[in-house]
């Protein structure tokens with residue numbers, strides 16, 4: 019079909035979902051419009067559609083409790099491209115979250131553990147998510163106010179429920195139906211930026227919900243924590259939080275401080291929790307039974323005398339491995355190389371940071387280790403000859419410290435857990451443990467290499483390889499840096515000490531106990547079963563298009579207009595594997611019969627487009643979020659003015 023541009027009639031674009039990706043794509047559209055659609059040529063109308071539009075989007079809603087924090091420092095977060103951005107479109111600079119909050123007089127967050135250590139506007143302060151929502155609202159207004167005069171931006175605070183073809187013989191386009199609105203919007207192009215919409219419960223979850231409610235309790239499926247999900251839980255009820263990640267910490271806040279409990283810091287620095295009496299009894303369990311290490315607080319410098327550079331991994335090495343015919347062999351080599359890189363950094367730091375160590379040990383390690391085959395026994399022998407047992411690191415153990423551990427009593431497990439929390443928090447906060455920082459530095463190099471390599475053609479041709487190595491690096495990153503902000507970890511210790519939270523270790527399942535009129539949770543780590551009233555799946559839902567409860571996506575799936583790539587590696591009956599919407603490099607939807615949509619784009623971390631640094635863009639990191647949103651925006655504008663390019667060149 020040939021696109022006919024009619025001078026005088028506006029181009030119309032709809033953005034469905036105005037969270038991070040929707041906003042960024044809007045900003046990139048507006049930034050690129052002068053190059054593609056000069057003012058004299060034509061108007062361009064952009065419809066923003068999101069039921070949370072005036073509330074700072076779903077994740078960052080301005081009306082959520084301020085106790086729910088972001089897990090990244092406010093000084094790192096930005097929605098603006100900066101000098102590091104190498105995307106094709108123009109750079110448009112602006113303040114970081116922290117800079118904006120300081121100028122707007124917005125307190126980033128308030129917390130007993132942080133107060134007195136960092137000031138209210140410090141870049142090292144964590145921000146409440148609601149403050150991020152306000153920054154996003156300000157950003158949207160800023161983009162609108164600074165848009166070229168031929169751009170009109172219309173806001174619709176509604177759900178989009180259907181996108182269907184509105185093409186006729188002259189013009190191709192889509193009709194976008196909004197909830198409770200009889201007149202659809204007719205658009206030339208639609209960008210889906212819906213984040214991760216809610217999913218239908220799995221059969222196992224439905225069964226649990228039935229069982230729990232038959233005992234007068236409840237079951238909450240995976241998804242973002244919110245006040246409405248905890249409102250029915252009464253003081254003293256027994257609540258099982260299944261999952262110990264960031265969503266767990268959100269639920270903790272909702273069930274404790276949001277209910278009036280307070281933390282107090284004693285003169286000796288120790289933290290205590292004073293219950294309000296409105297708390298339930300919280301039991302915590304998960305697959306690994308432990309927490310991820312907290313996010314690093316401030317840069318630790320000064321301990322290193324000599325510093326390693328990557329020797330086992332590089333963008334070229336990853337690109338070459340991606341082109342190998344045998345993906346399994348390539349993955350094995352990539353994994354061995356990445357492990358060796360981590361160990362190389364770890365042991366280099368161990369030698370360098372210790373003034374007692376002779377420089378000959380450093381030189382021997384530097385000269386020999388990189389020349390040994392990654393993953394070979396020779397590597398192990400060299401490490402054994404240079405480092406006593408207590409200095410060695412076991413990467414598998416670091417990932418799963420409760421593996422094979424059992425405790426005879428619940429109390430002994432609580433003591434172990436509190437010690438473990440203290441250990442991982444102290445390691446993050448003190449210079450003495452710069453070896454952990456060395457591991458993170460190695461991972462940062464690896465992910466930067468992956469990011470660069472992912473822009474090469476070989477990577478796109480081998481998504482399984484890409485997925486495999488990224489999963490490996492992501493799992494390490496998640497355990498080393500994916501934990502809650504350290505004040506939250508110290509608060510958890512205090513909640514455990516006063517008995518509001520009880521750790522149950524690794525989960526081995528839940529069992530019906532009709533005789534007790536309850537469901538019981540069974541631990542693999544400690545020989546106890548605990549009766550529960552409410553079960554909350556304290557984790558994010560999996561990306562899925564087949565199980566989504568979003569009407570718009572469901573309809574597109576049913577008509578075959580959306581296809582997806584599934585990765586089975588993490589599948590289990592409790593958590594089906596993730597499905598990512600298949601798109602071209604430029605974000606165009608790919609249908610189930612492998613056609614490339616000329617009118618619908620999808621953008622976000624749950625699409626098949628590689629985003630190696632998911633989450634909000636970090637300042638000064640040439641964020642690949644901007645690479646993606648810029649690429650999509652430019653392709654869309656190009657397709658509007660010149661017609662959709664030949665699809666054979668798409669990928």
Ligand SMILES: Cc1cc2nc3c(=O)[nH]c(=O)nc-3n(C[C@H](O)[C@H](O)[C@H](O)COP(=O)(O)OP(=O)(O)OC[C@H]3O[C@@H](n4cnc5c(N)ncnc54)[C@H](O)[C@@H]3O)c2cc1C
Nearest residue numbers: 035037038039068075076088089177178212213622633634
């Ligand atoms: C609870 C939580 C906390 C996070 N914290 C951090 C953090 O601290 N730091 C970090 O870097 N990353 C964080 N992330 C990860 C990531 O940065 C965010 O998820 C990010 O907001 C993702 O952007 P998005 O645009 O894909 O989705 P979202 O921001 O979720 O936006 C999607 C929007 O689409 C709308 N929408 C969905 N369906 C429709 C429809 N049919 N019609 C109209 N609108 C629709 C939703 O209402 C929503 O506002 C967090 C994620 C979550 C879930």
